[in-house]
Amino acid sequence: MPETQRAGFTDIVDPVTIETLKELAALTPPVVSLLMPTSREVPDTDHDSLLFRSLADEAAGQLQERGADADAILAPAYELVDQVMFWRNQAEGLAFYANAEGYRILRLPRAVPRISQVGDAPRLLPLVRIAAGDEAFYVLALAQNSVRLFDATRDSIHQLELGSAPASMEEMERAGTREPHLQHQHAPRGTALFHGHGGADTAGLALEKFISEVAAGIRDQIGADAPQPLVLAGVAEHLPALQATRQLRTLLPESMQGNSEHLGPRELLERAWPVARTYVEQRRAEFAERFSAGFGTxxxxxxxxxxxxxxxxxxxxxxxxxxxxxxxxxxxxxxxxxxxxxxxxxxxxxxxxxxxxxxxxxxxxxx
The missing domain is CATH 3.30.1330.30 (Ribosomal protein L30/S12)
Structure with missing residues (x-):
């Protein structure tokens, strides 16, 4: 199961994509679907494991009514009940699917309703909301001493590698991109180029060059055509500087202002989501208009x-x-x-x- 740890924060989630849904949709019946909210921040292992056992017991009764081998199909579920470390490492939700051929466990980035269902098809609608990915966004926490990139949703966040982007102004200097006399540097189209000969403006030019290199590196890391919006977490003057590079197509016009250097992932998520939510709600409203038009036809x-x-x-x-x-x-x-x-x-x-x-x-x- 994917597990990413940065700065003392562990994100324990399993990817849920449309391909995941297709694989689950292909399960042969009868299919058991057990879904429930779980505790990440203060794991309540007894509560969560007992709830899961209760859901499994309900499914066992449904399987028996169908004449299926409940003991064999649900054996993996009952084995999980007593695995304390499993329940200590949960995200916001849990999905368990099983049939006579095997089982699948997914730790989810958002809470899901309690469900115990046995049917000809799995209960996938709660996962559609996750797999659609329309709540996904990036957070770029930008400061001279620290550059961090995060992949986030409304309920989850984990840190990504920076790729070629410098992790700090100091790292850029160590790499030799700043010298006593700033020289011409090749840069992607749309990136500002700087020349200097020392003096009072050197620090400002170096900062602009630093932001330019960050923008180019982040673009390469997430992809020039990445659809997710990008929220900047940084001081106010960094936003127009990033916009001027024209490297980050989905950079939102509003930012999470302030020094982000000492904010942990959870604090970043709490402050960045309201910025991203405006964009998410706008896109959903546009889709709702399209749906309404189709409803009439x-x-x-x-x-x-x-x-x-x-x-x-x-x-x-x-x-x-x-x-x-x-x-x-x-x-x-x-x-x-x-x-x-x-x-x-x-x-x-x-x-x-x-x-x-x-x-x-x-x-x-x-x-």
Whole structure:
């Protein structure tokens, strides 16, 4: 299981992508789905393990009703109950899927509702909200003495390697990029170039060059076409300097202002998420408008029966999950589970958006 540790913070999550969902959707029935919130900050090992046992017991009863071998299918689940170290190393949520052929455990970056389900298809809708990735963003904590890059979501954060970006002004100087007389340096298109001959402006020019090298290195590390927004955590004057390099296409126009040098990952996340959330909500609003337009033409649907038929006919282009679990409306149900699995198996994309009438699941149809 992926585990990244930087500055005393451990991020214990398993990647959940659309490929993960496709693999789970292909499980042969009966499929056990056990989902629950877990404790990261102050692990309550007894509570979490007992809750998991209770969910497994519920699933055992459902398997027995189906005539399946509950003992064999759930043996891995019951083995986890007494593994203290497992419960001490949790994130915000846990998903466990099993059938007669094996099992899969996923530690999740956000809380999920308590679910014990045995069906023809796994309960995937809570994971669609994670795999869609529309809450993903980068945080660049930039100070002269420290440069850090983080991959984050609303509920999780972990530090990434900097690649070719300097980790500090001092590191750049040690690498020989600053000399008594600043000389012409080759730089990517759009990056400011600096010349100097000492004097009062040398420090300012060196800082601009430092920011320029940071921008170019971060661009190379995350990719020039990375879709995730980038939140700057740093003093106010660093934002226009980064913007002037034209290297970071998704750098947000608002930043998390202040000296970020001594902030830990969790503090950075708490302050950066409100900046990123504005962008996330804007994109979701745009998608909701698109869905509403399709709703009027019959190319966007939320009715469970219509969704089921469309998925069976391979007409679902995009599975759409509501941002939060639906209230107690009886959905998602087993028909919805089969719909999500069938749509994924025929190449449907995934998205998160508010849906009409509080529906938990919808779809944009291909035709």
């Amino acid at each position: 019959g190319l966007a649907v939320t009715d469970s029966a219509v969704l089921s038929r469309a998925a069976a006919e391979a007409r679902v282009g995009t599975i759409v999950a509501s941002p939060e679990p639906a209230p107690d409306t009886g959905r998602p149900n087993e028909d919805d589970d089969r719909t999500v699995a069938a749509a994924l198996s025929t190449g449907a994309d995934i998205a998160v958006s508010e849906l009409p009438d509080g529906a938990p699941l919808g779809a944009l149809l291909r035709y």
